[in-house]
Amino acid sequence: MAAWSQLVDELNSLSADPNIKHQWLVSNLTTALANISKLRKDRNVLFYASAFLQKPHLNPDAIQITYEEINGFMSCLYGMDFNKGLTLILHTPGGVTNAAESIVQYLHSKFKDIEVIIPTFAMSAGTMISLSANRIIMGRPSQLGPIDPQIPISGKFVSARAIVDQFAKAKLEISSDLALAHAWAPILQSLGPALLVEAEYALDYGERMVASWLANRMLKRSPNKITKAQAIARYFNDASTHKSHGRRIDIAEAKRQGVNVIALESDQKLQNEVLTAYHLATILIGQTVISKLLWNNLGISWVKNHS
Structure with a gap:
């Protein structure tokens, strides 16, 4: 070389x-x-x-x-x-x-x-x-x-997992203290409910697709190939673990x-x-x-x- x-x-x-x-x-x-x-x-x-x-x-x-x-x-x-x-x-x-x-x-x-x-x-x-x-x-x-999908928002790309986690955090905080609803309101209004669904769909779509490829190719002869394929796809799709899409x-x-x-x-x-x-x-x-x-x-x- x-x-x-x-x-x-x-x-x-x-x-x-x-x-x-x-x-x-x-x-x-x-x-x-x-x-x-x-x-x-x-x-x-x-x-x-x-x-x-x-x-x-x-x-x-x-x-x-x-x-x-x-x-x-x-x-x-x-x-x-x-x-x-x-x-x-x-x-x-x-x-x-x-x-x-x-x-x-x-x-x-x-x-x-x-x-x-x-x-x-x-x-x-x-x-x-x-x-x-x-x-x-x-x-x-x-x-x-990581393979977590990136969704364009206001001129930049944001992890679909971050969107889902943010809505989950808002729900948890507001349910424990209704006064926090006023703090979360402008943030949630700017995102809109449809974005949460879109992010959830995107995460599920990519993970299912990769798991299917793994089961049918790389793990084709492996015992419990479907379970193993799902675990691998889930790991690569888990932005909460990786913290950065460029990790x-x-x-x-x-x-x-x-x-x-x-x-x-x-x-x-x-x-x-x-x-x-x-x-x-x-x-x-x-x-x-x-x-x-x-x-x-x-x-x-x-x-x-x-x-």
Whole structure:
């Protein structure tokens, strides 16, 4: 594996022609993904990466999972041998829950076996996609995150669990002291009763969906698979425990919850190629106007640019 700085140095040593530099990045990224395919017994390999670390100032739709991604998955999966299984490499802050659902249902319709490799981040909806796989491969810097849905309120996103807990707190305090109703009234009026129902629906929807994927894929051969799947989904959905939607859930914690996780470090050759592909993708994103990309081991790609 070449470290990020080594790859940058090698890139900078090339001709100043930007086309030559771009072609070097593209060629080496495809080669790294092809090498991963060989190491994983000729499986299909697809890399989904976002510019959320390099370009956090962009509109959320430019760097998060949206409905449009289904077009990219369709483009990059075209012509694959679906009997070989899929190795999906994910680097994402998350995005729209329903878009993740569409992606997962599409992948499930194509592949009987899916593994997800997380070089660093697969958060929120990215965690949902990861939990839909047969297995997850994570390294020491890799992290999953809570899956509690975020609801837009007054220009910012608020955890659905926080909304539910706030209503519960108001109910408890007012029932114990009616005088507190005056203090709570403006807060509850600004939220409205429909928001509570929406938050409860969103929490239940995501948790049920992930539990179903776990039971049908990752835990398919496990005794009491439904009970175990529900427990895992509940844990990842429990914002009251995690306290932050961006909280790090590492490989050890995921294993403790019953997630089927394999250490990336257990296969040094695979780790080398995965991290090389990851570094190359982040350099490509950082030095171009790319905001999101899908890239497979055959060199077929789908790229979104920001203006």
